[in-house]
Amino acid sequence: MQLNIALNKLLDIVGGVSDVNPNFFVNKIASLKNATSADVSVVFDPEDVTIFDHNPESEIKLSRAGIILASKAFVEGRQYVLVEDPLEAYHKLTYFAKKRKGLFVDKSAALDETVILEDNVSIGAHTVVERGARIGEGSSVGAQVFIGSNVKIGSNVIIYPGVKILDDSIIGEKTIIHSGVVIGSDGFGYRITKSGLIKVPQIGKVIIGKNVEIGANCCIDKAAFDETVIGDGVKLDNQVHIAHNVHIGAHTAIIAQTAIGGSSRIGSGCMIGGQVAIKDHVTVGNGVKIVSKAGVLKNVPDGSIVAGVPAISFDKWKRISVAKLHLPEIAKLCKNVSDGLSKRTSFWNKIFGR
Numbered sequence: 001m002q003l004n005i006a007l008n009k010l011l012d013i014v015g016g017v018s019d020v021n022p023n024f025f026v027n028k029i030a031s032l033k034n035a036t037s038a039d040v041s042v043v044f045d046p047e048d049v050t051i052f053d054h055n056p057e058s059e060i061k062l063s064r065a066g067i068i069l070a071s072k073a074f075v076e077g078r079q080y081v082l083v084e085d086p087l088e089a090y091h092k093l094t095y096f097a098k099k100r101k102g103l104f105v106d107k108s109a110a111l112d113e114t115v116i117l118e119d120n121v122s123i124g125a126h127t128v129v130e131r132g133a134r135i136g137e138g139s140s141v142g143a144q145v146f147i148g149s150n151v152k153i154g155s156n157v158i159i160y161p162g163v164k165i166l167d168d169s170i171i172g173e174k175t176i177i178h179s180g181v182v183i184g185s186d187g188f189g190y191r192i193t194k195s196g197l198i199k200v201p202q203i204g205k206v207i208i209g210k211n212v213e214i215g216a217n218c219c220i221d222k223a224a225f226d227e228t229v230i231g232d233g234v235k236l237d238n239q240v241h242i243a244h245n246v247h248i249g250a251h252t253a254i255i256a257q258t259a260i261g262g263s264s265r266i267g268s269g270c271m272i273g274g275q276v277a278i279k280d281h282v283t284v285g286n287g288v289k290i291v292s293k294a295g296v297l298k299n300v301p302d303g304s305i306v307a308g309v310p311a312i313s314f315d316k317w318k319r320i321s322v323a324k325l326h327l328p329e330i331a332k333l334c335k336n337v338s339d340g341l342s343k344r345t346s347f348w349n350k351i352f353g354r
Contacts, residue, residue: 001028001029001093001097002027003026003027003028003029003040003093003096003097004025004026004028005025006023006025007021007022007024007025007026007067007081008022010026010040010081011081013089013092013093014081014083014089014092015083015089016069016081016082016089018079018082019079020067020080020081024066024067025038026038026039026040026066027039028040029041029042029090029094029097030065032060032062032063032065032068033059033063035063035065035066036064036066037064037065037066038066039065039066040067040068040069040081040093041065041067041069042069042070042086042090043068043069043070043071043074043086044086044087044090045071045086045087057074060074060075066079067079067081068081069081069083069086069089069090069093070082070083070086071084071085071086095138095156104122104123105117105121105122105123106123106124106125106126108125109124109125109126109127110126110127110128110129111123111128111129112130112131112133114131115129115132115133115135116133116135117135118136118137118138118139119138120137120138121135121136121141122140122141123135123141124141124142124143124145125143126143126144127142127143127144127147128145128146129141129147130147130148130149130151131149132149133147133149133150133151133153134152134153135147135153136153136154136155136156136157136173137155137156138155138156139153139154139155139156139158139159141159142160142162142163142179143161143162144162145161145162145164145165146166147165148165148168148169148184149167149168150167150168151165151166151168151169151170151171152169152170153165153171154173154175154210155174156173157171157173157174157176157177158175158176158177159177160176160179160216161179162179162180163177163178163179163181163182164182164184164185165177165183166182166183166184166222168184169183169184169205169206169207170206170207170208171183172210172211172212173210174210174211175208175210175211175213175214176212176213176214177214178213178214178216178218178238179216180217181214181217181218181219181220182218182220183206183214183220184205184206184220184221184222185220185221185222186202186221186222186244187202187222187223187224187228187243187244187245187262188221188243189202189224189244202222202223202224202244204222204223204224204225204226204227204228205222205223205228206220206221206222206227206228206230207229207230208220208230209230209231209233209234210233211233212230212231212232212233212234212235212236213234214236215236215238215239215256216238216239217238218236218239218240219241219242220242221244222244223244223245224244224245226245227245228245228247229246229248231251231252231268232250232251233251234248234249234250234251234252234254235252235253235254236254237253237254237255237258238256238257239256239257240256240257240258241259241260242260243259243260243261243263243280245262245263246261246263246264246265246266247264247265247266248260248266249266249267250269251268251269252267252268252269252270252272253270253271253272254270254272254276255272255274255292256274256275257275258275258276258277258278259276259277259278260278261279261280261281261282262280263280263281264278264279264281264282265283265284266278266284267286267287267288268287269286269287270284270286270287270288270289271288271290272288272289272290273290273292273293273294274292275293276292276293276294277295277296279296279297279298282298282299282300284296284299285301285303285304287302287303288300288301288302288303288304288306289304289305289306289314290306290307290311291305291306291308291314291317293309294307294308294309295310296310296311297310297311298310308320
C-alpha cells in the first residue's frame with residue numbers, strides 16, 4: 001500500500017518516536033519479506049499471535065525494510081518507529097493511505113443538493129447520493145455506490161464499489177463495507193391469506209455500529225417497524241444474511257453463508273461458523289460458539305458451544321458423531337445377538353414341544 005510521505009509525517013500519523021532522519025522518505029507499507037529499503041514493515045507483538053502470525057527475529061534480520069514499526073527493537077542494528085500498539089498504528093496508516101486515494105467528488109457522481117459532505121470525503125464515479133444523506137469526515141465512497149435518502153454515515157468509513165445503502169440507514173464510524181453489500185433491503189414479511197401471500201410493508205431501518213466490517217455480498221434487511229441493529233466491532237464474512245429486526249451484540253464474528261432469521265437476538269462476543277442457520281425469534285446468549293453447518297432452532301444459553309441439526313451441546317454432538325462411525329459394527333453385533341436368541345428360542349420350543 002502506497003504512502004509516499006516523509007518519516008516525520010508518518011510519526012505524526014501513528015504517534016511514534018524514532019531516531020531516524022525525519023526526512024527519510026517512506027514509499028509504502030510492505031511485508032518484511034517483500035519490503036525494500038524505502039518501505040515500512042509492521043511487527044505485531046507476540047500477544048497478537050491469535051490474530052496475526054508473529055514475525056520471528058530471523059525474518060526481521062533478513063528483511064530489507066528501511067523502517068520497522070514495532071513496540072520495541074526486536075533486533076539490534078535496524079531502524080525503528082516505536083509505538084505503544086503496532087496494530088493500532090497500522091490501522092492509522094492504512095486509513096491514511098486509503099483516504100489519499102482521492103479527496104474529491106467524481107464529476108460523474110450524482111449528489112442531491114441537500115447532501116452534506118464533511119471534510120476530506122471522496123466519492124467515486126457514477127455514485128448516487130440521495131436527499132438528506134450525510135457522509136462523515138474522512139470517509140471514502142467507491143464507484144457505483146447507491147446511498148439512499150437520510151442515510152447517515154460516520155467518519156472514516158470505507159465503502160467499496162457497488163454497495164447499496166438504502167433509505168434511513170445509519171453507519172457508525174470506521175466501519176468497512178465491501179462490494180456487493182445491500183443494507184436496508186426489505187425484510188421478508190408476508191401475511192398468509194386464502195388468496196396467497198400479501199406483503200407487509202417494511203418501514204423500519206438498519207443501524208450499524210462503530211468499527212464493523214461487512215464482507216462482500218452480505219444482505220442486512222431493515223426492520224418491519226423498528227430497527228435491525230449490528231453492534232460495535234461486529235465482523236461479518238462474505239455472503240451473510242441478516243433478516244429484519246435482528247439484533248447482533250458487540251464484537252460477534254459470523255462466518256460466510258450464515259443466515260439469521262427475523263427478530264433473532266445474538267449476544268456479544270459470539271463466534272458463529274459458516275453455513276449456520278438460526279431460526280427466527282431465537283435468542284443466542286453472550287459468548288456462544290456455534291459450529292459450522294449447525295441449525296439453531298431454540299434459545300442458546302450464555303457461554304454454550306453447540307453443533308449439529310438441530311443444534312445440541314458440542315460434547316453431546318461429538319459423542320453421537322463418534323457413535324455413528326461404529327454403526328456397522330453395532331448393527332452386526334445386534335444381528336448376532338438376534339440370531340443367537342432365535343436359535344435359543346427354537347431349541348426350547350423343541351424341548352417343550354411347542
